[in-house]
Amino acid sequence: MTEVDVDVLIVGGGPVGLAIAYQLLLFSPSTTIHLIEKNPKPLQQRFGRAVTFWCRSMEMLDQIGLAEEIIQQCYSIRTSAAYNQKGEEVFGRGWSFLENVQDTKWDFASVLRQKYVEEIFRGKIEDLLEGGSGGEIKAPAEFKSLEVDETIGIGDKGRVIATVWDEEKKEEYRVKCRYLIGADGSRTAVRGAAGIESDGSRTEDKWVRIDGVLKHTTMPKPRSYGALESQIYGNVLWIPLDHGATRIGYSFHEERQKLYKEMNEEAFIQEAKLSVAPFEIEFERVDWASVYMVGQRVARSFWTKGCVFLAGDACHTHSSGAGQGMNTGLHDAVNLSWKLSLVLTGKAKPSLLETYDSERRPNAVKLIKYDEDISTLVTGKLPKSWSGDPNANPNIVLGQILQEAKGFNTGLSMAYEPNMLNIENAGEKVPNNDDETLTKITIPTPPTPGFRAPDVQLTIPALLEPTRLHKITPNRAKFHIILFAGDPAHTRQPAQHLTEKLKESLLFSSSASKPSPRTQTLTNGIDALAIGSGNIRVLTDNQDLSHLHDRSRPTTSLPLNFLTIFSTHAGSTWDLLGTAPLGKTFWDLDASAHTRYGVDVEKAEYSV
Template sequence: MAVQEKVEIAEYDVVIVGGGPVGLLVAYQLKRFGVSVCVLEQHDKNTQDAYGRAIALFPRTTEQLDQLDLIEPMLQLGFACRSSVTYKNGERVIPGRVWTFMESIKDTTYDFTLVLRQMHTEAILREKIASVGASYHQSVECVDFQVDASAPLDAPGVTSTFTNRKTQRTFKLKSKYLIGADGGRSFVRRHAAIPFDGDTSEDRWIRIDGIVETDMPINRAYGAIESRTHGNVLWAPLDNGATRIGYAFSPEIAAKYPDGVTQEVALKEAIECMKPFKVEFKEVHWWTLYTIGQRIARSFSTEDRRIFLCGDAAHTHSSGAAQGLNTGIHDAVNLGWKLALQIRGIAKDEVLDTYSAERLTAVQQLINYDKDIAMLMSHKWPAWYTGDPSADPYLALGELFEKAAPFNTGLGITYPANLLNQTGSSTLAVAPGSRPPDVELTMPGINRPVRLQRVTVNFAKFFVVVFTGDINSTRSSIQELERYLSEKGKDLKKHSAIGWITISPVTGCSPFEALGTRPLGDTYYDPTSLAHEKFGIDTEKGNVVILRPDGLVGSGGAISGPWIREYFSQVLKL
């Protein structure tokens, strides 16, 4: 009788199904912060569509990539777009509509839209996960997974099965968590029996990328060409001198082509939709025809906290507002640090529950916008509209984009109150769960500027930021907080996931002289008091702000130890 060979099952903290930008970004964060992770992608990236797909990275997304040390190679390749243009009947519409929010982005270093095709974004992320040693495999498909309900969260309770699509070899992996970043047809979502609510419309759009020559006067700005036959036509300048043209492929246009849509048809209608401007394609890199729909998973995680969904696996929508990749990156950032701290035994298990709750709130807002945007861009009125049917839908589209600008840029996205976002006694001008202003501070001694977002975000720590005030008014408060930390809060002061920073409106030859006492952590100066003003902090009394690892405001209050301990006692395993 033959002896059966024992099959070893590899084990990781996290297994990620899907190696697109969202899955890669989660993997990069986890591995960077000490968590073992394996990414498995069902496609062969050498043969999958080289171009196309997502192109626009908006300011909040770019800030997050910067905070993760990912943005520089993207800035080298991408097109930084700060302007927009609207044309109607060959004439420029002033003021413009739809993309004009790109011209008034404020309070961020990244005051532009970075246009970079997804193939480049993915290539950069693959290099980054290789640099941190994350395991990555292509042409591998997830065919099954099972969860051991009796296993505690710190044990590998998920067993997943994969098939190598080239060799047909099947193998298993064990992990504590499984993340589905495997697109709109997500196997992980379906196998986890998570409902995907929403619908698909009859509207279809075409997108085509290439090297284009045109007589359109302004052609390296984000453009909206208002057409009655092809919807609100997208003109998007891309990286490497390329351009994307997007238009609605209406039933009337489709009727002209009973044999279906080919690249020749896509090009012909792209040229037609741009009239009276002339367009000639010198190269065609990619094109697609797709159906518009909006769907959202009922939850982005299972009740047992073992399975999580990110990106298109959790939500799909039109490309009308160019939010797809941005939303997926926000998912990845939100989940990454929470999983990392929980797996390392630092954060409480309940922190994981905030991922689905927070991201569902933001994505539902996007879905609501997107339904109207998609209809208006197709030159149709939404079902709720009861006004003049002969009115111009593009006027309403421009108004909607203007209203949605804080959401579209990502700078105005906020999360509701939860154990991470505690209002407490906070009187801050920035609500907990919101992005703080990215103000400039000054480094002591050399007086060189530093950005608040760069000194208070590393995705592995919360930061307690002590905004001091007048020396005579706040010296005693700082000293009292220091005594509290030395006597009752040693675990807070020395905690690996808590950083301390002092921001002083008073400058001096040294932080000690500026404060009249020893600072808590590193000190930065706020000589114009702009940071204090933006946060709504009295420069006489001072205040404390707790920032989450992703940089969002967690809570705020007086310069006092007990409430700080109360906050962290709900979040961390002290």
């Protein structure tokens, strides 16, 4: 039997699997990947499925170099419209939460059908492969089984052996790898082969989604994210799509189903026309139409045996009620990829991978609970958890819940709880990622471990051109250590001292014979605040970093990138600091970045 030896086998060629493959190749060209997809894309339905990236997802895509192509093709939406059964516009309902989003330049919904998203991701992977990265995308190829050789150490080659069916050659082959990632969707074969159970249920509710180009409509605001309240069809979804198309979604109740001999495209179109009443629609072309049963499930673990991972729909499935599917999967992909890359390149210990499950699964569980309520309301019923007026209008309740969960829906308040990366400062409690957190649109000020790092405006020296923190801290599987140096008139001496101490510290050392890297003895009371993959990660004074850094590999160094930010400007940084700065320097001319990060420019309260 033919064998393929690679670092990582990725099962599934949807957005999640492709995003993981792309990042692993981007972060380390020496990493080898083998991605298999059961169905060749030309044979799959060309449209439909997931369509929306919310704000936080676009920030993540931007930091790994994928956002530019998306915004060239997507339909951007900043407005919403909701209508009652009479066709009267009502406010504060439906998708109103997407309006007036703050604290991000990505203050809109980016709507692009999954077909086009996958084409962009595959194109970027092909660019990396042509540039010398090692890997292959193979389709049609079907995952059959896996075995883990526990006599081989975690992270060593050959620990995982998978059997794959090559549809073109009509034969099986084996893939020996260090890690295997199942991103093979809700009907995952990897989860079962890995022996990971899941919990959840499926309702009897059926939803229809239909995409196409409209020839005519009387919908007043057809290019806004829309909600049409119907007694029969629930809260009807209206999404303007890319390439001039529109998506309509509605609840297809049993009484309506009985009116048709079979549930086909013709039936879906007829019901779509009725669902948007009193408005009218006429399709010029239908690209995709589908019906599915609503349900929620989550895997009991997102990994097993230290080497097999699940991501995306393979480990959590839910309705499309809040448009979170592709976003949650992307968050999985980003969270796992940078950690796995550090481990693969010997810059971190395999124990770092434990945080993938401890960070991502709790968020998925909360999404599942949230979706249970949302999907019930979309269907036109009050959820079991509802304790208010039993006669309340489900559409009004839905609008309230979506608005209250604005930060969660947009991804901007999504947070991770304390672990080896998110370390609490002395006496400071990291907020739990509970229901209350769902209502926050921004992270706390000053920034809190586990939360998104705020994007702030800065100025490039000499050019005096504006830039943003997220732009100068791209996700390349590194921690960005930032010195907010404040106003040198007040802070020059301590900032200079801190800079020199950091240069002398073991943070810059790659020798495995020396003690574990520490941030100790820099200055009294200073914590090291790092941004990793767009989230705040805190390394406190005297915090041993040996749990992250793999010192068994003397040729590797800590994956750190340094920046220095002053609240003023000068002809050169040397004039301000009197010594070479840490990394690149930027100006914070109005001190807004210092303020956002909780740094007092006059009292020399630094964060690093």
